[in-house]
Amino acid sequence: MVTVSEAKKRIVENTPSLPVVRLPLAVATGHVLAEEVIAPVALPPFRQSSMDGYAIVHSDVTEPGKPLRLAGESKAGQAALPVVESGTAVRIFTGAPVPDRATAVVMQENVLVADGVVRINEYPVPEGKNVRKAGQQIARGAVALPAGTPVSPGAIGFLKGMDVNEVAVYAKPRVGLLVTGDELLKAGEPLVPGKIYESNSDMLKAALAQLGISQVTISYASDDLEATIGALGRLLDANDVVLASGGISVGDYDFVGKALEALGAETIFYKVRQKPGKPLLFGKKEGKIIFALPGNPASSLVCYYEYVFPTLRKIMGNKEPFLRSVKLPIRNAYQFGGERDEFLKAKVADGEVVSLDGQESFVIGSFAVADALIYLPVEQNQVAAGDLVEVHLLPL
Template identity: 70%
Template sequence: MVTVNEAKEKIIANTSHLSTQNRSLADAAGYVLAKDIIAPIALPSFRQSSMDGYAIIHSDVAENGTSLKLAGESKAGQTLTPDLKPGSAIRIFTGAPVPESATAVIMQEHTEVIGGHVLINEYPVPAGKNVREVGRQIKEGTVALTAGTYLSPGSIGFLQGMSVSQATVYRKPKIGLLITGDELLKVGDPLSHGKIYESNSAMLIAALAQDGILDIELKYAEDNLASTVQALIELLEQNDVILASGGISVGDYDFVGTSLQEIGAETIFYKVRQKPGKPLLFAKKDEKAIFALPGNPASSLVCYYEYVFPAIRKMLGHDNPFLKSLKLPIKYAYSFDGERDEFLKALVEEDEVMPLDGQESFALRSFAIANAIIYLPVSQNKVEAGDLVEVHLLPF
């Protein structure tokens, strides 16, 4: 049995970035860059106005109310920029080219047009006011985005603004999902005594979808060794990561651990000193990661977020693959006995965290409203209201 921190260290040490692929920018959102992107042009590529107003030479304004001759117009998209001479002003609009001789733009709210002249009701006027110089955002030939950057909507817009059409990214893993348990029914089956509706597959598929991972192969195995071994062999043929749900404890009908031995997988660890989710197994087979998750739904989801999530995020290229962690005051006192660290389903509200009712390993109702997990090590097995605790924020 390993500790929580030992389990995480072993998982990260035994997972690597996946191979890379070139994707069109339109299809690259949600991926992580595997190579730096160099700016092919400067942004902006010409001097731009950041305001609707008037382009001027700032030294022409000697006092409040200075009058300048109106000598033309520059609008967005205009390819020819009018010349600006001393003592003159050019009407200009946001995003329009600023004449080379202009040194400032006065916003129109600080001006007044009388006849063919513009009164400047601002003094003094600093050089460069409201002018976006060439390369203000990014200079041509410099690194626009570094490897390891998550391609968010903002990233995509930034790159397309430089006419970048492709990006080299880490590909997303293919997931094999194995569900075991003769007691399980599929949605729509008639409910009979002793049976339950299987929910872990939908739960784990939804969790994977939060990272944009949709290539998932789902198989069910009967509670016997032959069926479990065959399902694992088939899933390993086509997938990078195997998630097996159930069949990993010490019951007479738990065959996942034995099946992994049968197919020659290397067990990195089995069992973690935690509650819930003690019977977690992590193994490898030909560089493919295998997670055998507990069958109880809440245990399974805790193990997914605390262990599978960071492994997959590392494969995707994220530099910090773990759930975001912070310290928050706990709303209620909480204590526990035993020698296992505890993970509590929780709700973060107004800068404090509240443990939810229903912490049992089978209970998903509390997970349905949780937005965080409280991590309490054995060394912190008794906390009072207001004490700071470690909180892991769930992805949304």
């Protein structure tokens, strides 16, 4: 059995990144850049006005109400521009090129125009006011985005503005999911004594979708060693990551561990000193990552968020793969015994964290409203209301 911190350390040490692929920018959302992107053009590529107003020579304005002669206009997309001579002003619009020799733009609210005369009611006018410099956002040849940056909608807008249409990113993994248990019923089957409806596959598939992972193959195996070996072997052949749900405890009909051994998989760790989710296995085989998760749904989801989620993020190139952690005061006192760290389903509200009812490993209903997990190590097995605790924020 390993501690929570040791389990996470071994995951980091044993998780490689996936190969680099080049993708059209339009379909790269959710991937992570594997190479830095160099700006092929400056942004903006020319001096731009940041206001609707009038482009002037700032030193012409020597007093409020200074009259200048209107000498044309500059609108967005215009190539041929009027010249701003001393004593003149050019009508200009937001995003339009600032004409040569103009040194400032006065917003239209500070200007009166009549009979071709522009009176500037702002004094003094600083040089460069309301003028975006060429390359002010980024210079040509500079690093636009470093390797390791997630491709977000904002990143796409930034790169498309420089006509970057393809990027090198880490591939997303193909995930195989094995569900075991003779007691499980599929959707729509009649409920009979001794049976329960299987929910872990859809639950985990939804969690994978939060990471943008859509290539998920789900297989089922009865509580039989040969059936489990066959199903796991097929999933390992076809996927980068394999998750097994159930069958990893020490019961007479738990065959996942024996099946992985028969397939020649290496176990990196088995069992973590935590509650819920003690019977967790992490292993690998020929570069493929394997997790065997507890069958109880709450245990399974805790293990997913604390171990599988960061592993998948690391595989996809994320430099900070683990759940974001913050310190918050806990609203209600809590204590526990034993020698295992505890994860509590929780909700963040009004600057504090609230542990929810229904912390048992089989209770998934509290997870339906949880947005965080409280992590309490055994050294902090008794907390009073208002004590600071470590909180792991769930992706929503």
